[in-house]
Amino acid sequence: MSRHVVVTGASSGIGAACAQAFAAQGDRLSLGARRVNRLPDVVEGAFCHALDVTDASSVEQFVAAAIAKHGPIDVLVNNAGLARGTEKIAEGTGEAWREMIETNVLGLLEVTRRVLPNMTANGGGHVVVIGSIAGHKAYVGGGVYCASKRALQPICEAMRMETLGQNVRVTSVDPGMVDTEFSIVRFHGDEDKAKQVYKGVRPLVANDVADCVLFAANRPAHVNLDTILVMPTDQASPQMVHRAE
Numbered sequence: 001m002s003r004h005v006v007v008t009g010a011s012s013g014i015g016a017a018c019a020q021a022f023a024a025q026g027d028r029l030s031l032g033a034r035r036v037n038r039l040p041d042v043v044e045g046a047f048c049h050a051l052d053v054t055d056a057s058s059v060e061q062f063v064a065a066a067i068a069k070h071g072p073i074d075v076l077v078n079n080a081g082l083a084r085g086t087e088k089i090a091e092g093t094g095e096a097w098r099e100m101i102e103t104n105v106l107g108l109l110e111v112t113r114r115v116l117p118n119m120t121a122n123g124g125g126h127v128v129v130i131g132s133i134a135g136h137k138a139y140v141g142g143g144v145y146c147a148s149k150r151a152l153q154p155i156c157e158a159m160r161m162e163t164l165g166q167n168v169r170v171t172s173v174d175p176g177m178v179d180t181e182f183s184i185v186r187f188h189g190d191e192d193k194a195k196q197v198y199k200g201v202r203p204l205v206a207n208d209v210a211d212c213v214l215f216a217a218n219r220p221a222h223v224n225l226d227t228i229l230v231m232p233t234d235q236a237s238p239q240m241v242h243r244a245e
């Protein structure tokens with residue numbers, strides 16, 4: 001049966017791959033991102049709408065428009081997120097910290113709080129959160145990004161408790177290194193620096209993560225996968241990576 005799947009941050013990387021994977025199995029897609037012009041090329045015929053998860057009125061309009069277009073939301077993929085910089089805490093800036101917390105934590109909450117009531121009013125649904133290995137293990141220069149991803153764990157736990165008995169599934173898909181635009185964004189557009197992150201390593205690709213999201217979403221309704229931690233074979237922790245010479 002075709003489901004209504006909402007993907008935040010669908011203009012690139014993991015979000016775009018998730019959108020394409022759901023679309024390939026016949027689901028109806030609502031896609032949001034700030035670079036809305038990119039979205040029609042991600043999935044032909046998907047409902048595309050501007051979304052800035054850090055702007056409450058943008059979130060409100062996006063969720064309302066998605067429901068108006070495709071009806072009740074069955075699956076929400078909370079993917080929009082970013083890291084900014086690799087400064088140690090003592091050298092960090094409030095601007096970068098706020099951007100990460102506002103996007104990765106508060107933005108996710110703003111979207112989810114508007115979607116959950118729609119799900120529970122319509123017999124249930126599935127909230128997928130794209131977390132990170134960074135939420136499980138901290139690393140030098142990643143303190144605030146790690147905090148923003150660690151914060152998603154109690155949010156997911158609380159949502160499972162708060163929706164118990166209402167057929168809502170909550171799954172966190174937590175990847176290690178994935179080759180997307182993530183590092184370009186982290187390094188403020190410095191593509192050479194971003195390339196170094198993946199030098200000599202075979203990272204995950206966005207489709208590897210989308211496979212995990214789809215696997216969780218395609219379990220029978222009584223099965224909830226709480227957390228999928230998925231890493232490249234060449235990565236043992238955020239900063240422990242095997243690189244070919």
Ligand SMILES: NC(=O)c1ccc[n+]([C@@H]2O[C@H](COP(=O)([O-])OP(=O)(O)OC[C@H]3O[C@@H](n4cnc5c(N)ncnc54)[C@H](OP(=O)(O)O)[C@@H]3O)[C@@H](O)[C@H]2O)c1
Nearest residue numbers: 009011012013014033034035052053080081178180181182
């Ligand atoms: N790549 C990795 O190694 C890795 C590892 C673990 C977890 N993750 C997580 O995976 C998720 C997706 O990242 P990615 O690797 O696919 O990076 P990406 O290629 O840079 O994609 C990030 C997406 O998030 C969207 N986004 C950022 N800020 C937004 C905002 N304020 N409102 C709406 N959308 C916003 C971007 O769209 P616009 O710029 O068009 O708005 C873009 O579509 C993130 O949550 C990231 O933390 C990534």
